[in-house]
Amino acid sequence: MATALIAVLTAAYVLCVLVRLRDGRPWPRSCLLWWFAAVATTIVALNSPLATYSGNLFWAHMIVHLLLITVIPALLVAAAPIRLIRSSSARTRTAVTSAVSSTPFQLLTRPAVTVPLYAAVLVTTHLTGFQQAMAQHMWIHHAETVLYLVTGYLLLLPLLGNEYVGRHLVFPLRAATIIACMVPDAIVGVTLMMSPHIIAPAYSRSRPDWGPTALADQTAAGAIMWVAGDGLMMILILVIAREWVATRESSFGGWLDGVRARATIGANTAALDDDAAALDAYNARLAALHHMPRPHHQSEESVHDDQPHRR
Numbered sequence: 001m002a003t004a005l006i007a008v009l010t011a012a013y014v015l016c017v018l019v020r021l022r023d024g025r026p027w028p029r030s031c032l033l034w035w036f037a038a039v040a041t042t043i044v045a046l047n048s049p050l051a052t053y054s055g056n057l058f059w060a061h062m063i064v065h066l067l068l069i070t071v072i073p074a075l076l077v078a079a080a081p082i083r084l085i086r087s088s089s090a091r092t093r094t095a096v097t098s099a100v101s102s103t104p105f106q107l108l109t110r111p112a113v114t115v116p117l118y119a120a121v122l123v124t125t126h127l128t129g130f131q132q133a134m135a136q137h138m139w140i141h142h143a144e145t146v147l148y149l150v151t152g153y154l155l156l157l158p159l160l161g162n163e164y165v166g167r168h169l170v171f172p173l174r175a176a177t178i179i180a181c182m183v184p185d186a187i188v189g190v191t192l193m194m195s196p197h198i199i200a201p202a203y204s205r206s207r208p209d210w211g212p213t214a215l216a217d218q219t220a221a222g223a224i225m226w227v228a229g230d231g232l233m234m235i236l237i238l239v240i241a242r243e244w245v246a247t248r249e250s251s252f253g254g255w256l257d258g259v260r261a262r263a264t265i266g267a268n269t270a271a272l273d274d275d276a277a278a279l280d281a282y283n284a285r286l287a288a289l290h291h292m293p294r295p296h297h298q299s300e301e302s303v304h305d306d307q308p309h310r311r
Contacts, residue, residue, distance in 0.1 A: 002046050010039055013081060016088045025087070031079050038075035041067055046145070055135065056206045058221040066224070068145060069121075070232045073152030074160060083164040100166040109165060111177040114155040119184035121151045126188050126225070127199065135202030155181070160239060171244035175237050182233045189226025193219050 013035055017027045045051060045067040054061040086096035099105060107113060124130055125144060134140040158165050159174045169177075195218070198204060204214030211217065 003043075006039055006042060010035070013079075013084065016084045019088050020084075027084065031084070034075050035079035035081070038072050038079060041072050041075060045072065053208075055141075056203065056208060057211055058131075058200065058203045058217045059212075059224055061131075061203075062221040062224040063228075065125075065148060066228055066232060068148035069118075069152040070156075070229070070236075072149060073156045074236065076153060077156050077160045077163050080161060080163045083162070086164055096164070097166075100164060106166065108154055109158050111158075111169070111173065111180075114151075115177060115180050118151055118155050118181055121147060122184045122188045127191055131200035132202050135200060135206070156236070160236065161243070171240060171247070174240045175244075178233050178236050178240065182230045185229035185233065186226050189222045189224075189229060192222025192225060194222075 017032060020027050045064045050060055051064060054064040082096060082100065086093050125134075125147075130140075130144075134144055155177075157163060158167070158169050159177055192199070196215075198214050198218060200218075201214070203217060207214070207217065212220065
């Protein structure tokens with residue numbers, strides 16, 4: 001079932017890319033690569049020896065958990081499927097814009113909602129009887145998979161890349177949100193490491209002969225949750241920092257351009273609040289100069305050199 005769904009979604013993604021290419025609108029190759037990376041990681045998490053042992057060993061389950069709630073959502077956000085669907089046609093543009101602008105979507109992607117949701121999911125699925133129940137009922141296992149993917153995707157959607165979400169959080173708030181998520185990672189991990197009691201006895205009854213003892217298995221799972229979980233969050237912070245540095249918002253580039261334009265053109269500061277206004281004023285100034293009487297020594301080439309152009 002999962003494999004079929006992955007195949008359908010991949011076919012839909014590739015079809016949208018082909019539609020853009022047919023219309024002469026290229027799609028970034030990096031996004032396509034991120035999509036296939038997400039697909040490959042999902043297959044590893046759901047249909048691989050690691051996925052098989054995740055039902056018998058707590059530490060293997062924890063690795064799958066991190067793939068589902070952090071790695072795969074991050075790759076999906078980088079693939080920008082929402083932006084791709086929105087740009088496919090006028091109809092999809094209207095539908096996606098309406099959905100993204102809706103109150104439920106805006107609410108579900110706010111850090112004030114996603115961070116508590118992330119913390120609640122971690123605590124509920126690891127420090128309660130959830131793991132024991134999951135080992136006894138397959139539908140709970142499937143529900144956990146969906147819960148992890150949705151929770152991670154909603155959390156990272158407004159934080160990474162340039163996916164279309166209707167609004168963009170400032171970079172310091174993005175980094176602060178990731179840092180806040182490191183707290184429940186550490187709490188859950190340390191609790192599992194330090195607990196003298198077995199939280200999910202089902203793992204001890206189904207573990208392979210070569211596997212660790214139940215308590216050692218739980219301790220290893222806690223260490224993976226803490227170290228690897230926070231390690232992944234640190235990587236995401238570095239990604240956000242890189243995006244911050246690469247964006248003109250991170251520096252005073254736009255502000256300096258405005259100061260330069262005001263000093264050169266002599267326009268009112270209220271009229272040059274952004275780069276676009278500065279460029280319009282610059283072009284208007286050049287147009288006025290173009291119609292002024294020119295000295296006889298000024299060549300026609302020098303006039304053409306002053307024609308406005310966007311940097």
